[in-house]
Amino acid sequence: MATRLTVNGTPVTLDVNPDMPLLWALRDHLKLTGTKFGCGIAQCGACTVMLDGVPTRSCVTPVAAVEDAEVTTIEGIQGDAAHAVQKAWADLNVAQCGYCQSGQVMVATELLQNIPKPSDEEIDAAMGGNICRCATYARIRKGVRAASDALEA
Amino acid sequence: MLVEAAARLWSVPAGEITVTAGVVRHAASGMSSGFGAIAERAAGLEMPQNVTLKDPADFTLIGAEGITRLDAVEKARGLATFTIDVMRDEMQVVAVLHPPKFGAKVASFDPVEALDVSGVLAVREIPSGIAVYAVDTYSALRGREALVAAWDESAAETRSSEEIEAEFIAAARAPATVSEETGDVEAALSESAQTFEAEYVFPYLAHAAMEPLDGVVEWTPERAEIWSAIQIPTVAGPVFSAALGVAEDAVSVHTMYAGGSFGRRATASGQFEAELAAVAAAGGPGAYKLQWTREDDMTQGYYRPLTVHRLRAGLDTDGNITGWDNTIVNQSIAFGTIFEQTVMNDGVDRMAVEGSVDLPYGLPRRRVSWAQMINPVPVLWWRAVGHTHTAYATETFLDELLAAAGRDAVQGRLELITPDRARDRAVLERVADMAAWSGPGNGDRRLGVALHKSFGSYVAQIAEVENRDGAPHVTRVWCAVDCGVAVTPDIIRAQIEGGIGFGLSAALYEQLTLEPGGTVRERNYDSYRVLGLEDMPQIIVDIRPSTDIPTGVGEIGTPPIAPAVANAWRSFTGETPRRLPMIRA
Structure with missing residues (x-):
């Protein structure tokens, strides 16, 4: 059973079990390994991808649910917000182990695309669902603010 | 000694030589060299008795602000390679069903339903549980779910x-x-x-590091390569050598970025390494990724x-x-x-x-x-x-x-x-x-x-x-x-x-x-x-x-x-x- 979708702007056909979580299809079959496995039950956010522009936990999203959809992974995000976030992340030494940061960057990018000047409450609300076991949270907040400032400049 | 070697090589006074960013330089003559090119010459010199360390006021890197991590950019872009990201040709992905209690062991198991799962290649007992070998992660996990096992809990900790x-x-x-x-x-x-x-x-x-424990082995009877965020590779090497029958000096351990550890990837017992080695040994020469789930990571102790x-x-x-x-x-x-x-x-x-x-x-x-x-x-x-x-x-x-x-x-x-x-x-x-x-x-x-x-x-x-x-x-x-x-x-x-x-x-x-x-x-x-x-x-x-x-x-x-x-x-x-x-x- 083949599932057709667009991944990072490229049409792809996934010939896998339609019940397979998108996470494993991306990683094992499309070799897009930037999206990470952390919990498998949508609790940590390490597997976050954009599904038709909406941050989505790929570990609980079956391939069957993404037929004809547009999926963007950390490897494919583009635009001013993405670049501002990634630059702020590097400049501020946000990452420690770095394993969760693909998911953090995805959510931060989507936040700034929708709300270019988020309040502290909006940052906490948007980023609050992504676990970072290194507890880089203070710098994640700083990174979002710095990226926001850079977008305004 | 590098300065002294350069001074002799260039016939200039050592006091006029500067060292910056890994380059030894004599400004007046325009001579310069990397460390490597003069290292051998320097090694031949007599060791100085008294060495004056650099004055802290002259430090350029120690204590400097504004230095970013070498891995900062790749980790912000999802490009850093963790163990879970290692893919080898013909690599099998393995999930292990572990005993439900500490000290319990496999009593018996029925692999038939697991083997029925599409993508599952084999089911084998190893000392720490029952290993399901598959073509990809999802198949390995589904195969493991389908396993039927009974456990010997005679030596298990059964107290709350x-x-x-x-x-x-x-x-x-x-x-x-x-x-x-x-x-x-x-x-x-x-x-x-x-x-x-x-x-x-x-x-x-629990340490609950974001990346559950994982490792990759590729081996032949002559050599073995291991990719894992192992914090004590010196413990790991002999474990793989013994399990695979590969000489210790033919075992290479690629120490990967750890998706968090907080101590968990440094067991003196080599718990995870032993399981990875057992999986590879039972499977025979080839390439294997042992992938623990969050549940394995959290319930398997340490x-x-x-x-x-x-x-x-x-x-x-x-x-x-x-x-x-x-x-x-x-x-x-x-x-x-x-x-x-x-x-x-x-x-x-x-x-x-x-x-x-x-x-x-x-x-x-x-x-x-x-x-x-x-x-x-x-x-x-x-x-x-x-x-x-x-x-x-x-x-x-x-x-x-x-x-x-x-x-x-x-x-x-x-x-x-x-x-x-x-x-x-x-x-x-x-x-x-x-x-x-x-x-x-x-x-x-x-x-x-x-x-x-x-x-x-x-x-x-x-x-x-x-x-x-x-x-x-x-x-x-x-x-x-x-x-x-x-x-x-x-x-x-x-x-x-x-x-x-x-x-x-x-x-x-x-x-x-x-x-x-x-x-x-x-x-x-x-x-x-x-x-x-x-x-x-x-x-x-x-x-x-x-x-x-x-x-x-x-x-x-x-x-x-x-x-x-x-x-x-x-x-x-x-x-x-x-x-x-x-x-x-």
């Missing part, structure tokens, strides 16, 4: 953590092996005007030991501490491992008592003892090791004694600090300045302080805490650190911030529980709660200028936060939480 805890508490009330003792503590306590006693219970804790402290102390009529007695009860991390000889002194595991001995405070009559418990639950160092519980018990109990004596928590500590502990004193004074300390306060936000030395570094913290619907919420933390020469200040601040978050996570939320019967209750982040962004306080770090040798940084932020929070919280409730975590589901 509550039952284990009761055994530990009983041991804490009995005499134990003395680790540190001066003066007659019992006499001191009996002469006291007032005596105090408290029992503390600290749960088992926890911060469940620990009980029993403290007793007395005050005289002037409010001075007369005696101090601390009995610590837990499993030994070192016992039965290659570290036992170096870590176990006179029957005491130093990692169990560290942070409760060698205190900065002058307590002339004191005793610290330890009782070792033995059971099949594997235990391990967890960021800051023994300090994760000793700092809490010591610094909260002391805080209560000072309060009972009518003394200020900072001033009272300063009065107790012995003259030889100037660095402890300095960080405490500094943090009090940073937070404008004048006691815990009585408003909506209360302050608490803690001081703790670990890994050679000195740390004092003040936590600002709110009472949010009956539970502590930490809004700000001030932290003064003396870790000797601060080589990379921004990385140090980042480690302190993360260390505080890690300690706060355990203080507020974390516990790993054995259910009656011995199964692990918390199997994923839905039940094993860790700190989220919304709980992260603002953190202000000050690194003290120092010319002392650089000391630990990665773990030192963790120990003081829980007692600092508890001491602030006591100002609201009148009571110290005797049991962590403070917030339980």
